[in-house]
Amino acid sequence: MKYHQLEAFYQVMLTGSISQAAKNLGRTQPAVSMTINGLEEQLAAKLFDRHAGRIMPRTEAKVLFEQISPVMQQLRDIRLRFNRVESMPMPRISIIAASNAVTHLVPSAIADLAAGGQEFRVMNGSSAAVVLEMENQRHDIGLTDQGIGEVPLSSPLFDAEVFKVPVCAIYPRGLIPAAGAALSVSDLAGLQICSLYQENLMAQALVEKLGQPRVEFASLFPMACYAILNGSVAIADCITANAIFALTRGTLAAECRPIADIEPSPYFLMRSRYRARSQRADRCYETLGAALRAQQAFRGF
Incomplete structure (x- = not known):
């Protein structure tokens, strides 16, 4: 029949x-x-x-x-x-990203595509939320840092690439004497440290090297502002630092240097397997990948 x-x-x-x-x-x-x-x-x-x-x-x-x-x-x-x-006027490319990436990296990466007429929907969420949304095929592209759990690289629901981004110290100008392009953990001894909440896996690794932070934050931007205004050191990755310096446009008297003996922070760029593909979505994915690759080498501010 x-x-x-x-x-x-x-x-x-x-x-x-x-x-x-x-x-x-x-x-x-x-x-x-x-x-x-x-x-x-x-x-x-x-x-x-x-x-x-x-x-x-x-x-x-x-x-x-x-x-x-x-x-x-x-x-x-x-x-x-x-x-x-x-x-329905549905957006043609849907992106969900962790807050530190969606603050500056994602908007700057897609700006040219949007100016050329491409429609976007850009959402933000925790690492766990990004993974869940991508597993449910609700977005074309996902981008997140490590968060509180492992990101499944072998998921049958999305493809994922991993990018290793240097970890940096952000602090008031002059707090740490200039002694090279990079810092070590020993250079931070005795200083007040603030970091992201302890449930973050990267933050847990930092406690082992730097001790318990004086202040924990759930969001990166207030964390950096607190450190710069109160003589502390904010530990964040290069993507976070770039966002802070780009958005404040030099209004904060701050410095930033990578920490050589702390492992880079992993970022995960994901692509849904069962959403419709298009050349524009491919181009957007490639653009975000290029932006992440550029973050893997610290170039200073």
């Missing part, structure tokens, strides 16, 4: 008329009659009695109609839903 045969039969049963079924389907009456004949041949059963130009459903037709009615209704509902989706 083929769909067009069941569709013709369903309409004939609903209307009680081959001619009306043909009108509903946008076909000719002979075409619908031939379709019904073909269905009867496949089923090896007669579905209708024909008397004086009228048709009467037999028991076989009533049984078949009862069986296929739920399926035909479900198909109708699906068609209606997709018609509504097509009429």
